[in-house]
Amino acid sequence: MAEDDITDVEAAAVPAPQLFPSLLPWLIAMGGISVLAIIIGAVVGLAMASVARRDAQAAVLAAQPTYSNVSLVDLPPVITNLADPTSAWVRLEAAVVVDKQTTTKPDVLGAEIADDILGFMKTLSLSQIGGASGLQHLREDLSERASIRSQGHVRELIIQTLVVQ
Structure with a gap:
């Protein structure tokens, strides 16, 4: 019985293996990358919208005929x-x-x-x-x-x- 007690003590001392040991750092990294992508996308989208708006206004002004003389x-x-x-x-x-x-x-x-x-x-x-x-x-x-x-x-x-x- 003494041998059985030793195996029980050893089993209790050894931690149980985790199913996903690196899941938390991976989730943090993916969340950070997602937030960074959202910020970069918003900045690029706003810059493109302002350029498109400026080009559209220039096209409208260029298309208007001038009526002098x-x-x-x-x-x-x-x-x-x-x-x-x-x-x-x-x-x-x-x-x-x-x-x-x-x-x-x-x-x-x-x-x-x-x-x-x-x-x-x-x-x-x-x-x-x-x-x-x-x-x-x-x-x-x-x-x-x-x-x-x-x-x-x-x-x-x-x-x-x-x-x-």
């Missing part, structure tokens, strides 16, 4: 029927923004642009000018035609009224 020329009203349906009539009143220095006869140029718009409007159908996107495409097409007709002297065409009956 320009004049607004009203075009004569254009009244015509559409290609489809032929019973639909359209009245378009517009104005163009023209360079003052390069345009010698803005009234003559306005009449030529109105004549060009008349010919273009006769080729359109009602579905082509319907809705917001149709109106935007019409304005872009007319502005491009006016710029070509004036050899680049017209900066923009402004649609004042568009009535379809």
